[in-house]
Amino acid sequence: MTHYLEFExxxxxxxxxxxxLRAMARANPEMDVxxxxxxxxxxxATLLGDLYKTLDPWRKCQVARHPDRPHCKxxxxxxxxxxxxxxxxxxxxxxxxxxxGLARLGDRPVMVIGHEKGHDTKxxxxxxxxxxxxxxxxxAIRLMDIADRFNIPVVTLVDTPGAYPGKGAEERGQSxxxxxxxxxxxxxxxxxxxxxxGEGGSGGAVAFATANRVAMLEHSIYSVISPEGCAxxxxxxxxxxxxxxxxxxxTAQDLSRLGVIDRIIPEPRGGAQRDRRTAIATVGEAIxxxxxxxEKKSRKALIRDRRExxxxxxxxxxxx
Amino acid sequence: MNWISNYVRPKINSLFSRREVPExxxxxxxxxxxxLFHRELSGNLNVCxxxxxxxxxxxxxxxxxxFDGGVYAEVKVPEPLADPxxxxxxxRYPDRMKAAQKSTGSPEAMLVAQGEIGRTPIxxxxxxxxxxxxxxxxxxxxAIIAAAERAVSAKLPLILFSAAxxxxxxxxxxxxxxxxxxxxxxxMLKEAGLxxxxxxxxxxxxxxxxxxxxxxxxxxxxxxxxxCFAGPRVIxxxxxxxxxxxxxxxEYLLDHGMLDRVTPRGKLRDELISVVRMxxxxxxxxxxxxxxxxxxxxxxxATPDPVEPTEPAAKQV
Ligand SMILES: [Zn+2]
Numbered sequence: 001m002t003h004y005l006e007f008e009x010x011x012x013x014x015x016x017x018x019x020x021l022r023a024m025a026r027a028n029p030e031m032d033v034x035x036x037x038x039x040x041x042x043x044x045a046t047l048l049g050d051l052y053k054t055l056d057p058w059r060k061c062q063v064a065r066h067p068d069r070p071h072c073k074x075x076x077x078x079x080x081x082x083x084x085x086x087x088x089x090x091x092x093x094x095x096x097x098x099x100x101g102l103a104r105l106g107d108r109p110v111m112v113i114g115h116e117k118g119h120d121t122k123x124x125x126x127x128x129x130x131x132x133x134x135x136x137x138x139x140a141i142r143l144m145d146i147a148d149r150f151n152i153p154v155v156t157l158v159d160t161p162g163a164y165p166g167k168g169a170e171e172r173g174q175s176x177x178x179x180x181x182x183x184x185x186x187x188x189x190x191x192x193x194x195x196x197x198g199e200g201g202s203g204g205a206v207a208f209a210t211a212n213r214v215a216m217l218e219h220s221i222y223s224v225i226s227p228e229g230c231a232x233x234x235x236x237x238x239x240x241x242x243x244x245x246x247x248x249x250x251t252a253q254d255l256s257r258l259g260v261i262d263r264i265i266p267e268p269r270g271g272a273q274r275d276r277r278t279a280i281a282t283v284g285e286a287i288x289x290x291x292x293x294x295e296k297k298s299r300k301a302l303i304r305d306r307r308e309x310x311x312x313x314x315x316x317x318x319x320x
Numbered sequence: 321m322n323w324i325s326n327y328v329r330p331k332i333n334s335l336f337s338r339r340e341v342p343e344x345x346x347x348x349x350x351x352x353x354x355x356l357f358h359r360e361l362s363g364n365l366n367v368c369x370x371x372x373x374x375x376x377x378x379x380x381x382x383x384x385x386x387f388d389g390g391v392y393a394e395v396k397v398p399e400p401l402a403d404p405x406x407x408x409x410x411x412r413y414p415d416r417m418k419a420a421q422k423s424t425g426s427p428e429a430m431l432v433a434q435g436e437i438g439r440t441p442i443x444x445x446x447x448x449x450x451x452x453x454x455x456x457x458x459x460x461x462x463a464i465i466a467a468a469e470r471a472v473s474a475k476l477p478l479i480l481f482s483a484a485x486x487x488x489x490x491x492x493x494x495x496x497x498x499x500x501x502x503x504x505x506x507x508m509l510k511e512a513g514l515x516x517x518x519x520x521x522x523x524x525x526x527x528x529x530x531x532x533x534x535x536x537x538x539x540x541x542x543x544x545x546x547x548c549f550a551g552p553r554v555i556x557x558x559x560x561x562x563x564x565x566x567x568x569x570x571e572y573l574l575d576h577g578m579l580d581r582v583t584p585r586g587k588l589r590d591e592l593i594s595v596v597r598m599x600x601x602x603x604x605x606x607x608x609x610x611x612x613x614x615x616x617x618x619x620x621x622a623t624p625d626p627v628e629p630t631e632p633a634a635k636q637v
Contacts, residue, residue, distance in 0.1 A: 169550075170549065170550060170568060173534075173577070174550075175529035175547075176530075176534040179530050179531050182531065183506075183507065185500070186503055186507060187507070202487075202496065210503075223492065223496070224496035234489060234490075247405070249405045258405075310500040310504055311465065311501060314458050314501075315401070
C-alpha cells in the first residue's frame with residue numbers, strides 16, 4: 001500500500017481510479033478498461049513528475065520524513081556486504097538509534113555509522129525514532145577511533161529528527177557527547193563521507209556529518225531546527241511551519257548554493273520511497289565515487305582539508 | 321612590559337550604569353525581589369547582595385572586572401556576510417539585528433579581548449546574552465576563531481565565558497555550521513598545547529553547549545546557571561517526564577560529572593588566575609586587584625582601536 005502525503009491527494013485519486021477500473025475488469029472479464037486505465041496511468045505519471053519537480057521546502061520536509069523512504073538499515077543491507085554490527089559505548093549502553101559496524105563496499109572495508117528510525121511501531125520505539133542518546137554518539141566516536149587506527153574510511157548515513165530531549169540523555173551529557181563526536185569527525189585521518197538520506201536534524205546530524213564530503217538526497221533536508229520548532233519560537237505559532245521551512249533554507253538545493261554540501265544525489269521520480277532500490281544504488285555510487293577520490297589523499301591532507309572546508313563555510317552566502 | 325599596542329580603558333560609566341534602564345537607579349532582583357541600588361549591584365558584579373542570585377553581565381562589564389586595572393585590548397573579529405539567508409520571520413533579520421545593536425550598544429553577541437589577569441597574559445571571549453539571546457551565528461563563530469588564532473599566535477591561554485540560548489535561527493544552517501567551525505578553533509588551541517578554560521554562565525544551551533562550551537580543559541560554571549542541550553520546557557513538552565529539583569542547573573551538572581567546579585562570580589577571577597598559572601607552570605600570582613599593566617597608555621582611548629588580528633601582540637614580551 002502506498003502512503004500518500006497530503007499534497008499527493010490528487011495523485012492518489014487518479015491512481016485509485018485506475019486501480020478501481022482494473023479491479024472491476026478482473027471481476028467482469030468482458031469489460032475492456034485497459035485503454036482508459038492506461039490513460040489514467042499516464043496522467044498520474046505526469047502529475048507525479050510535476051509535483052516532485054516543484055516541491056516547496058515544507059513538502060520536502062514531508063518527503064524527507066516519509067515512512068516508506070529507505071532508512072539506514074535498508075542502505076546497509078543493500079549496499080554493503082559482511083556487515084558486522086559493533087555495539088556499545090563501553091560506558092553505559094548500546095544505543096539502538098545508531099547503527100554501526102564494519103562492512104565492505106565492494107571489496108573495500110569501511111566503517112558505516114548511521115541513524116536508524118525504524119519502520120513500524122515496534123522498531124520505531126526500539127530505535128527511539130532515530131533520536132540518539134549520548135551513548136549513540138559515544139558509540140560512533142568509538143567506531144571512528146577504530147577506523148582511524150586501522151585506516152578504514154568512515155561512511156555516515158544521517159537520518160534523525162535531532163538529539164533526544166530526555167532527562168537521562170541530558171543527565172548523561174548529550175551536549176558533551178555531540179561536541180566530542182563532532183571533534184572526532186575533525187580528528188580522524190581517514191576519509192569521512194556523509195550522506196543525508198532523510199532528515200538532518202540539528203546537532204544530532206552535525207555530530208556525524210562533519211565530513212570531508214557531504215551529500216544530500218534530492219528531497220532530504222538539513223536544518224538547525226525543525227520548521228515546527230522554528231515556527232513556534234519565531235512566529236510563536238507552530239502552524240507557521242511552511243513559512244519557517246521556507247525561511248530556513250533547509251533543502252538540498254539551497255544548501256548546495258550555500259556551499260554547505262558537496263553534492264545532490266538525484267532521487268527517482270516521485271521520491272526515494274517510490275523506487276527504493278534505485279535510490280539506494282545511486283547513493284552507493286556516490287559514496288564509492290567520493291571514496292575513490294579521497295583515498296588518494298594523505299592522512300594529514302584529509303584532516304587539513306576537512307578543517308579548512310568548515311572554517312571557510314558561509315563566506316559566500318546564497319549569492320554564490 | 322609593553323606587550324600590547326592598544327588599550328581599552330572602559331568608560332567609567334559602563335561600570336556603574338546598566339544600559340537597559342539608565343533612568344532607573346534601582347533594580348529588582350528577579351529571584352528574591354529585593355530592590356538593589358545600581359552602584360551596589362554593579363560593585364558586586366551584578367550578583368544580588370541579598371540572595372547571591374547571579375544576574376546577567378555584559379562582556380564589557382565582565383572584562384572590566386576581570387582584567388588587571390580593567391584594561392584590555394579588543395581583538396578584531398572579521399565581519400561575516402550580513403543576513404546570508406535573506407531571512408524573514410515576522411521581522412526581517414537585519415531589522416532584528418539593528419534593534420539588538422541599538423538596545424545593547426554592541427555590534428554582536430561576543431567580545432574578544434587580550435589583557436592580563438594577575439599579571440598573566442590571556443585571551444578572553446565573552447558571549448553577550450542580552451544580544452539576541454547570545455545566539456551563535458557566523459559572527460560568534462568568527463569571534464571564537466579570532467580568539468583561538470590570537471591565543472595560538474601569542475601563545476596565550478583562552479578563557480571563554482559562554483552565555484547563549486543556542487543557535488541564531490536567522491542564519492539557519494550556517495548557524496549550525498558554527499558547531500564544527502568553533503570545534504576546529506578549539507582543536508587549534510589544543511594542538512598548540514594552550515589551556516582552554518570555559519566558564520559556563522546562565523544560560524548556556526543548545527548548539528553552544530554541544531560544541532565549544534563542552535570542549536574545555538576545565539569547565540567552571542557560575543552558581544545556578546542553566547546548562548543544557550534541550551531545555552527543561554522542551555523536555556517536559558515532548559516526553560512529559562517530570563524533572564527533578566535543580567535539573568540542568570550548574571550544581572546538578574557538577575553532580576553528574578559534566579563540570580569541574582561551580583564558582584561564584586566574585587571568586588572567579590582569583591580562581592582563573594590560579595588555575596591558568598598552574599597550567600602554565602608559572603609561580604603563584606599576587607592576588608587581589610592589580611593596577612593596569614605598566615607603562616600606562618593614554619587615558620583617553622575611549623573608542624577602542626582594535627589590534628589587527630595578524631599583528632603579533634606579544635612581540636615585546
Ligand atoms: Zn536576590
